[in-house]
Amino acid sequence: MKVARLLPFLILVLAMAWLTLNCGSGNGRQLQSITLTQTTINNGQDVQFVATGTFSATPTTVTPLPVDWTNGLMAPPPQIYNYTLSTQPYVVNCTVLGPPAPQVVAFAPPDPNAPTSGTSKTVVTAAAMAGCLAVGKSGQ
Numbered sequence: 001m002k003v004a005r006l007l008p009f010l011i012l013v014l015a016m017a018w019l020t021l022n023c024g025s026g027n028g029r030q031l032q033s034i035t036l037t038q039t040t041i042n043n044g045q046d047v048q049f050v051a052t053g054t055f056s057a058t059p060t061t062v063t064p065l066p067v068d069w070t071n072g073l074m075a076p077p078p079q080i081y082n083y084t085l086s087t088q089p090y091v092v093n094c095t096v097l098g099p100p101a102p103q104v105v106a107f108a109p110p111d112p113n114a115p116t117s118g119t120s121k122t123v124v125t126a127a128a129m130a131g132c133l134a135v136g137k138s139g140q
Helices: 002-024
Strands: 031-041 046-055 068-071 081-084 090-093 103-108 117-120 124-129
Touching: 031 103, 031 124, 046 103, 046 124, 081 103, 090 103
Parallel strands: none
Antiparallel strands: 031 046, 046 090, 068 103, 081 117, 103 124
16 A cells, blocks of 8 residues: 555656656767758859758757868867857858868867857867869850
8 A cells, every 4th residue: 555655756756867867967969970061152152161960869950050160170189179159151252262172170069058169178070172163164
């Protein structure tokens, strides 16, 4: 009889423990990868990049992903990354830079709750070459 009275209490305690372990801490969801999508804009004069993040838990895909942008490789990798995250697309002006087009790198801390600006010992990165078309060439 005592067990029957304790059963609802035990179910409630187990449910709360399950929720705490699976949802409550927020530490389980991590950025796993970044994908860059580029689009030619302004009649081929510019290339625009947007970052998409893939996470370990729902929502698994976020577009646009807040990232920091840079040009060229980060080699050797720094011991501490300084970042300022933005969801704004990164635009490469192909008429100013000319060939060869620069490598565009997006990076972000793996923690989706990281502050908008700060430092991190680890980041997730993605890189792509700007696909600048030959502006002013025929073929139109």
